[in-house]
Amino acid sequence: xxxxxxxxVRDSIAALCESSGVYEVIGQAGDGAAAVEQVISLGxxxxxxxxxxxxxxxxxxxxxxxxxxxxxxxxxxxxxRDPKTVIEVLRGGANGFVLKAGPGxxxxxxxxxxxxxxxxxxxxxxxxxxxxxxxxxxxxxPMDRLSTREFQVFVLLIDGIRAKEIAARLExxxxxxxxxxxxxxxxLDIHDVAGLVKFAITRSITSAV
Numbered sequence: 001x002x003x004x005x006x007x008x009v010r011d012s013i014a015a016l017c018e019s020s021g022v023y024e025v026i027g028q029a030g031d032g033a034a035a036v037e038q039v040i041s042l043g044x045x046x047x048x049x050x051x052x053x054x055x056x057x058x059x060x061x062x063x064x065x066x067x068x069x070x071x072x073x074x075x076x077x078x079x080x081r082d083p084k085t086v087i088e089v090l091r092g093g094a095n096g097f098v099l100k101a102g103p104g105x106x107x108x109x110x111x112x113x114x115x116x117x118x119x120x121x122x123x124x125x126x127x128x129x130x131x132x133x134x135x136x137x138x139x140x141x142p143m144d145r146l147s148t149r150e151f152q153v154f155v156l157l158i159d160g161i162r163a164k165e166i167a168a169r170l171e172x173x174x175x176x177x178x179x180x181x182x183x184x185x186x187x188l189d190i191h192d193v194a195g196l197v198k199f200a201i202t203r204s205i206t207s208a209v
Contacts, residue, residue, distance in 0.1 A: 001025070001026060001027040001028070001029065001035070001038045001039060001042060001044040001046070001047045001048070002014055002017075002025055002027075002028050002029070002048045003028070003029040003030075003031075003032070003034070003035035003038070003047065003048065003049045003050060003053060003061070004028075004029075004030070004048070004050040004053075004077070005030055005031065005050060005052065005053060005054055006030075007030070009050075010028050010030070013025075013048060013077075013107070014028065016104045016107065016108070017108075020108055022108075022111075023046075023108075023111065026042050026044055027041075027042045027044065030054075031053050031054045031055035031056065032049075032053040032054070032055050032056030032057060032058055032060065032061035032169070033055045033056040033061070034055075035047065035049060035053065035056075035061050035065075036056065036061050036064045036065060036068070039065050039068070039069050039072055040068055040069065043069060043071070043072065044072055045071075045072065045073060045115065046072070046073045046074075046075060046111055046114065046115070047065060047072050047073070047074050047075070048075050048076075048077060048107070049061060049062060049074060049075070049076050049077070049094075050076075050077050050078065051076055051077070051078040051080065051085070051089070052078070052079075052159070054169070055168075055169065056169055056171075057152055057156065057166075057169040057170050058076070059088065059089070059092045059148070059152055060152070060169065060170055060171060062074055062076070062089070062092045062093045062094055063092060063093060065093070066092075066093030073095045073096070073111075073114040073115060074093060074094040074095055074096070074114075075094065075095060075096035075097075075098060075107070075110045075111065075114060075120070076089045076094045076096065076097050076098070077098045077099075077100055077107070078097070078098075078099065078100060079099070079100050079101065080204065080205055080206070081099055081124075081125060081204050082143070082203050082204050082205045083125075083143075084141075084143040084144070084146070084151060084205070085155075085205065086121060086125060088148055088151055090119065090121075091148070092148070095113075095114035095118075095119060095120070096110035096111075096113060096114050096119065096120035096121070097110075097120070097121045097122060097125070098110050098120070098122050099122045099124065099125070102122050102124065106122055106123070142187060142188050142189070143188075143203070145187040145188075146184055146187060146188075149170070149180055150180050150183055150184040150187070151184075152170060153166060153170070153177060153180040153181055153184060154184050154196065154200075155205065156169065156170075157181065157193055157196055158193070158196050158197045158200040158205065158206055159206070163177045163178065163181070
């Protein structure tokens, strides 16, 4: 099952799968809520989820899929390559992480790894650099201070999503979103959205290619 907002990209991934002679695409979805519904109704072996899905935030969709369909392997695809994103995706229940900028064979390699019970991360993102011993608190990357929820709100804010829509995508109240926003800004010592965007660009955290 392929979940990606843009039909052209979905069709391209479907064509890649079909051309392999190994994989059959049994469902497609354009948003996070539809992706969860597709997994529940179809029970695919593999679910490919873009990290910028509308309606239901992608990590939120992964958590739901992992609770409901434990046998479905999740492979996340994204333009973002920062360590925090990769780690949160794997912690969130994904079995693989593939960069959209990479070749199609990486996606097929990911399928083979996760079907065999392994974890796959795009080769350019070396696993040994993602999981390193924690540094003393004063030397840690400020992104490491963010909780999963704070990171989700951070990513949606820098993508230009309004608080009310963020609340809907995360299935929380707008007041809760405001709390997370205030907390993450305090931890990063950044106090407006423009500053968050600038910080995200320097860290390659934005969804833009």
